[in-house]
Amino acid sequence: NAGVTQTPKFQVLKTGQSMTLQCAQDMNHEYMSWYRQDPGMGLRLIHYSVGAGITDQGEVPNGYNVSRSTTEDFPLRLLSAAPSQTSVYFCASSFDGAGNEKLFFGSGTQLSVL
Amino acid sequence: GDSVTQMEGPVTLSEEAFLTINCTYTATGYPSLFWYVQYPGEGLQLLLKATKADDKGSNKGFEATYRKETTSFHLEKGSVQVSDSAVYFCALSEGGGTSYGKLTFGQGTILTVHP
Numbered sequence: 001n002a003g004v005t006q007t008p009k010f011q012v013l014k015t016g017q018s019m020t021l022q023c024a025q026d027m028n029h030e031y032m033s034w035y036r037q038d039p040g041m042g043l044r045l046i047h048y049s050v051g052a053g054i055t056d057q058g059e060v061p062n063g064y065n066v067s068r069s070t071t072e073d074f075p076l077r078l079l080s081a082a083p084s085q086t087s088v089y090f091c092a093s094s095f096d097g098a099g100n101e102k103l104f105f106g107s108g109t110q111l112s113v114l
Numbered sequence: 115g116d117s118v119t120q121m122e123g124p125v126t127l128s129e130e131a132f133l134t135i136n137c138t139y140t141a142t143g144y145p146s147l148f149w150y151v152q153y154p155g156e157g158l159q160l161l162l163k164a165t166k167a168d169d170k171g172s173n174k175g176f177e178a179t180y181r182k183e184t185t186s187f188h189l190e191k192g193s194v195q196v197s198d199s200a201v202y203f204c205a206l207s208e209g210g211g212t213s214y215g216k217l218t219f220g221q222g223t224i225l226t227v228h229p
Contacts, residue, residue, distance in 0.1 A: 004157070031215030042118075042203060042219035043158075050214050058216065090157055094215040102148070103217060105157035 002026050006091050006106035013081040013113045021076040021109050023091030029104070031094045032074040036060065036087040037108075043090065049074055081113045116141040120204050120220035127194055127227050135189040135223045137178075137204035145206040147171075147180050147187040148217065152201040161189075161202070194227045201225070 007022045025032065033048035045058030049068040063085060065077040074093075078085060088110050092103040121136040139145065146165045150158040162171030167182035176191045187204060204220040 029215075033215055035219075040221050042120075042221040043217075044219070045216055048214060048216055056214075092158075092215070096215075102160035102163065103158075103215060105159065107155075107157045 004091055004093055004104050004106040006089075006109050008109060009107070010110050011112070013078075013111065015081060015083060015113060017081050019078055019081065021078075021089055021091075021111075023074045023076065023106060024072050025074075025091075025093040025104070026072065027093060027095070027104065028071060029093035029095050030071065031096075032068065033058070033092050033103070034064070034066065034074070034076045035090045035092065037090060038087050046076065046089075078111075083113045085111065086113045087111060116145065116206060116208070116218045118204050118206055118218055118220035120202075120223050123222070124224035124226060127225070129196055129227055129229050130193045131227075133189070133191040133194045133198075133225070135202055135204075135225070137187045137189065137220060139185050139187065139204075139206050141185075141206055141208070141218075143208060145208055147178070148205045148207070149176070149178055149187070149189050150203045150205060150219075152203065152222075154200070158203060194225075196227045196229055199225055199227045 004025045030051045034046040035043040047066040049055045091106045094103045117140045148163045149161040151161045152158045162173040164171040164180035170179045178189045201222045203222045205217045
């Protein structure tokens with residue numbers, strides 16, 4: 001099984017550019033989420049989805065959009081990149097929404113905004 | 115809102131030393147508690163979990179006990195190895211079927227083990 005696949009692994013953007021971080025999972029998980037990881041701050045939730053067609057905001061949603069047209073895919077869009085969005089981004093999925101089961105994480109996208 | 119606080123790092127130990135990484139939390143209700151580990155260049159992976167008070171999670175020689183009275187979930191290992199060098203995250207999720215796959219993470223603790 002591939003698990004959770006994120007692309008690209010590395011990306012450099014200029015301020016104001018837009019881009020989409022891709023995330024796909026092949027485990028038929030209903031729940032998917034995006035986190036950003038910054039030094040000294042752990043991981044913070046950006047957006048999450050409880051199923052196809054349903055998304056909601058997390059702790060730090062500003063500057064990001066998501067959509068969930070299929071169970072497998074959950075892309076994260078940066079509308080107009082800013083230096084404050086320089087971070088490592090992780091996509092995660094889980095089968096259970098009750099909070100008792102583990103999240104499966106992708107290997108991350110390291111984004112630099114100049 | 116919910117929060118998780120981990121001990122300040124980084125932590126540097128010699129091989130076979132005893133490890134403790136402290137974790138305390140603030141949450142309403144009855145959260146589930148987790149320890150995740152991140153090896154260099156990789157995503158996070160679940161190390162262990164506990165879903166109710168007094169439960170002990172264990173895996174690969176690591177242990178943590180869910181202490182509701184002290185709101186703590188400290189990670190311990192009796193004898194660390196060089197291969198345990200990684201970043202360790204304490205995390206919680208809301209219990210009661212409402213977490214929707216969301217976790218609240220601590221800031222992470224970098225562990226380096228020297229031969």
